[in-house]
Amino acid sequence: MIDKDYRYYIHKTKNRKADKAYWHxxxxxxKKHVPWMLTLGCISLLSTGIGLTLYxxxxxxxxxxxxxxxxxxxxxxxxxxxxxxTAGPTAIAPKPRAITxxxxxxxxxxxxxxxxxxxxRIFSQLGLSPRQVHEVMSLGKPVRPLALLRxxxxxxxxxxxxxxxxxxxxxxxxxxxxxxxxxRAKDDKFRAKRISRNIQTxxxxxxxxVESSLFKDGLQAGLTNKQxxxxxxxxxxxxDFALDLRPGDKFKVLFxxxxxxxxxxxxxxxxxxxxxxxxxTFQAIRYADGNGHSAYYTPTGLSMxxxxxxxxxxxxxxxxxxxxxxxxxxxxRIRAHKGVDYAAPTGTPVKAAxxxxxxxxxxxxxxGKAVILQHGTKYSTxxxxxxxFKQGLKVGTKITQGEIIAYVGQTGLxxxxxxxxxxxxxxxxxxxxxxxxPQANPIPSQLKQDFQRYATKLVAQLDAVDxxxxxxxxxxxxxxx
Numbered sequence: 223m224i225d226k227d228y229r230y231y232i233h234k235t236k237n238r239k240a241d242k243a244y245w246h247x248x249x250x251x252x253k254k255h256v257p258w259m260l261t262l263g264c265i266s267l268l269s270t271g272i273g274l275t276l277y278x279x280x281x282x283x284x285x286x287x288x289x290x291x292x293x294x295x296x297x298x299x300x301x302x303x304x305x306x307x308t309a310g311p312t313a314i315a316p317k318p319r320a321i322t323x324x325x326x327x328x329x330x331x332x333x334x335x336x337x338x339x340x341x342x343r344i345f346s347q348l349g350l351s352p353r354q355v356h357e358v359m360s361l362g363k364p365v366r367p368l369a370l371l372r373x374x375x376x377x378x379x380x381x382x383x384x385x386x387x388x389x390x391x392x393x394x395x396x397x398x399x400x401x402x403x404x405x406r407a408k409d410d411k412f413r414a415k416r417i418s419r420n421i422q423t424x425x426x427x428x429x430x431x432v433e434s435s436l437f438k439d440g441l442q443a444g445l446t447n448k449q450x451x452x453x454x455x456x457x458x459x460x461x462d463f464a465l466d467l468r469p470g471d472k473f474k475v476l477f478x479x480x481x482x483x484x485x486x487x488x489x490x491x492x493x494x495x496x497x498x499x500x501x502x503t504f505q506a507i508r509y510a511d512g513n514g515h516s517a518y519y520t521p522t523g524l525s526m527x528x529x530x531x532x533x534x535x536x537x538x539x540x541x542x543x544x545x546x547x548x549x550x551x552x553x554x555r556i557r558a559h560k561g562v563d564y565a566a567p568t569g570t571p572v573k574a575a576x577x578x579x580x581x582x583x584x585x586x587x588x589x590g591k592a593v594i595l596q597h598g599t600k601y602s603t604x605x606x607x608x609x610x611f612k613q614g615l616k617v618g619t620k621i622t623q624g625e626i627i628a629y630v631g632q633t634g635l636x637x638x639x640x641x642x643x644x645x646x647x648x649x650x651x652x653x654x655x656x657x658x659x660p661q662a663n664p665i666p667s668q669l670k671q672d673f674q675r676y677a678t679k680l681v682a683q684l685d686a687v688d689x690x691x692x693x694x695x696x697x698x699x700x701x702x703x
Contacts, residue, residue, distance in 0.1 A: 331348070332376060334374065401416070429474045519664070537564035540563065543559075590631065590636065592607075
């Protein structure tokens with residue numbers, strides 16, 4: 223029998239001793255009630271947990287130590303109170319002064335520029351409005367680097383507000399460990415400035431001898447790849463580093479090292495250098511004029527830079543020299559070779575040998591694709607067998623020395639990829655490898671005296687390297703004792 227309230231069963235049991243049966247209630251929960259009971263139990267446990275959490279949070283809002291309380295107060299807001307001696311037990315303590323909250327600190331978000339990134343895209347990803355991009359870029363010349371972001375650069379951005387009202391606080395574009403561009407919001411406007419961190423400058427000297435290659439021996443001596451390239455550029459007008467190097471050639475380099483908080487962050491410029499090649503020694507001094515323009519000069523004040531590059535391409539070998547009686551490899555007959563052929567892979571950049579303007583660009587018979595530059599009224603240069611020209615190159619374009627004008631190819635009468643280079647003086651072909659190149663402008667006369675004092679000091683430091691090396695060698699040689 224089942225009772226109507228569904229709380230228990232009415233069970234009939236027989237008493238063995240009395241040998242008679244009687245009815246009694248035996249409680250037993252029905253199976254269909256079990257899920258409801260489990261649900262109510264879970265709700266009870268969850269309510270208890272929430273209550274304990276809120277209680278613990280309320281307790282943690284109060285400091286448990288006087289030291290913690292003082293640490294979070296502004297010094298000017300801490301007040302002391304001593305009860306009056308006459309005050310009774312019912313005296314009311316004075317109301318404490320309000321605590322001024324500390325200003326909100328904005329954390330910097332570091333962004334490494336990837337290929338295809340620009341300021342608009344980065345601002346959009348951070349939830350900053352396009353209007354703020356316009357406000358920043360409207361600052362003009364100081365923020366021009368932000369329009370020319372390069373992969374690998376570090377951009378730091380700080381902002382405030384939520385997604386709907388996010389506002390740029392500051393922006394930094396790092397050029398180097400010691401120099402960066404900063405854009406900061408002030409009085410609802412942005413201001414930009416270029417900032418250089420305070421650094422320590424130390425002078426370092428490296429010496430070495432060429433045994434196998436300049437790059438290998440330069441790295442072993444303590445130079446970086448960049449410094450070795452700078453060294454070849456400084457002396458590149460006097461030394462052909464692809465053909466003229468010999469075992470036993472020596473070099474000295476005097477350069478700056480930049481330290482930030484006693485930690486080296488980068489190398490500075492080469493201040494002075496010396497290179498001895500095939501028994502001839504060349505010295506170069508870096509000098510900056512009052513306008514901040516720097517260049518390298520000989521100790522007497524002549525420019526190390528010539529009006530023309532000796533070789534306008536990075537080549538692997540010279541495949542054909544200047545020869546007025548050469549037999550042409552394609553035509554198979556005697557035909558004057560009025561230039562030098564520099565073998566190089568297709569696509570190798572070709573640089574302008576000197577400042578000038580383009581007087582011809584296009585296809586020119588056996589030269590294939592060619593460029594002719596006019597340098598003043600006396601000199602001109604020709605570049606032949608090119609694969610393609612620099613984009614936008616046309617007749618009348620002004621060109622500066624070292625600027626890329628085209629790329630090595632095999633067009634025209636050519637048996638392989640190379641650059642055919644000609645050098646003309648007053649319309650007459652000259653051997654590009656041996657022609658005497660005109661000097662660039664020397665030190666101005668008004669700066670000559672200051673340069674001489676500066677150069678004398680640096681040359682003395684270069685000469686002191688030999689003395690120091692001799693002393694060190696003698697002290698380390700047991701036979702000298």
